[in-house]
Amino acid sequence: MDKVELPPALAEAASSFSRYLTGERARSAHTVRAYLSDLGSLLEHAAAEGARELAEIELGTLRRWLGAQSEAGISRSTLARRSATARTFTAWALREELIETDPALRLKAPKVEGSLPGVLQQQQLVRLLTELNEAAQDGSPMALRNRAMVELLYATGLRVGELAGLDIDDLDPDRRTLRVLGKGNKERTVPYGLPAALAVDDWLRRGRTKLVAAGSGPALFLGVRGGRVDQRQVRSVVKGLFEALGDTAATGPHALRHSAATHLLDGGADLRAVQEILGHSSLATTQIYTHVSVDRLRKSYQQAHPRA
Structure with a gap:
């Protein structure tokens, strides 16, 4: 998908979420980058579907977003992480009263097969x-x-x-x-x-x-x-x-x-x-x-x- 310019309301929500992660949650710079990359992908998908406000992002939007990435060959572990990012973002938006209902409450992430890094004897x-x-x-x-x-x-x-x-x-x-x-x-x-x-x-x-x-x-x-x-x-x-x-x-x-x-x-x-x-x-x-x-x-x- 070509990069989509975010509508003002979605762009402002992303900026506020970034401040929340670095301020209240005290997340590391690496974690914040990962969250914002995932969120950017979600919001671009929503904007491409015509969403202009956060309230227009529904459960179906989230499912189609993850489905498109799955079809593109994204790994299950990355899909699980992006699903977690979506849930964190919508829960934050609900607490901030930017939305009235949380569309990610019934969003299910793919199960990740456990993998361990190499262990030296x-x-x-x-x-x-x-x-x-x-x-x-x-x-x-x-x-x-x-x-x-x-x-x-x-x-x-x-x-x-x-x-x-x-x-x-x-x-x-x-x-x-x-x-x-x-x-x-x-x-x-x-x-x-x-x-x-x-x-x-x-x-x-x-x-x-x-x-x-x-x-x-x-x-x-x-x-x-x-x-x-x-x-x-x-x-x-x-x-x-x-x-x-x-x-x-x-x-x-x-x-x-x-x-x-x-x-x-x-x-x-x-x-x-x-x-x-x-x-x-x-x-x-x-x-x-x-x-x-x-x-x-x-x-x-x-x-x-x-x-x-």
């Missing part, structure tokens, strides 16, 4: 971290930084954005914990182990001091020019490391987060403790996000079943 992580240790022996600031970032990602299960946003003062080296600001501006405290502590300390002593610049501020991890490292740089580093392993389907930092959660559960960690570490608001999210390995399942069966 512990021996793969040993190889990866050993290579990072060897690379850091020459004292290269980038090598020291990369080792510290990966050690910390695996030790804590942080999201890549959370890692990039860390400041030096967020670390408590004595207790080996860090303070992290997660989704929805929710703060949590996460522990990390000795290898990560040593790698971070080495980076601070021998690496960061060589890169720090006037604009570095309190950022824990820096780029080559001294600015705060960004998510793209972290993803690029991790992607290269996984490609070098050559025997994993893992592609990005999220696999380290998932690996950390999986290995915690395999080691006997309580599911609610893992939920707290990962910063999930719902235990159901943790249950979907993590899985029980075959080894752990077999061990539980052998311990519990009388005929094992």
Whole structure:
């Protein structure tokens, strides 16, 4: 569909919704962009059908919008996300008294088949971290930084954005914990182990001091020019490391987060403790996000079943 110019009422509603997301809901810039992209698609579809006011958007409008995208080959996960965006938007519009009834109340999203990012086996992580240790022996600031970032990602299960946003003062080296600001501006405290502590300390002593610049501020991890490292740089580093392993389907930092959660559960960690570490608001999210390995399942069966 060619891009449709939105009528003034729909354009103003989109602008107000954007202010709501960034203000009251305190959504991240990435989340706001995704919401507004989905909403733009919906409003353009509605305008193409002749809608000029929000009240003219009906359940049928929403269903035809999703149906057209499904026919265009949009994935079920994206359709589910866009359906959620529509429900969030119309619920907001109802509270703001921009509409009298919520057309999305009976809108059903396609069920998303659960998929998990690649999980590294512990021996793969040993190889990866050993290579990072060897690379850091020459004292290269980038090598020291990369080792510290990966050690910390695996030790804590942080999201890549959370890692990039860390400041030096967020670390408590004595207790080996860090303070992290997660989704929805929710703060949590996460522990990390000795290898990560040593790698971070080495980076601070021998690496960061060589890169720090006037604009570095309190950022824990820096780029080559001294600015705060960004998510793209972290993803690029991790992607290269996984490609070098050559025997994993893992592609990005999220696999380290998932690996950390999986290995915690395999080691006997309580599911609610893992939920707290990962910063999930719902235990159901943790249950979907993590899985029980075959080894752990077999061990539980052998311990519990009388005929094992």
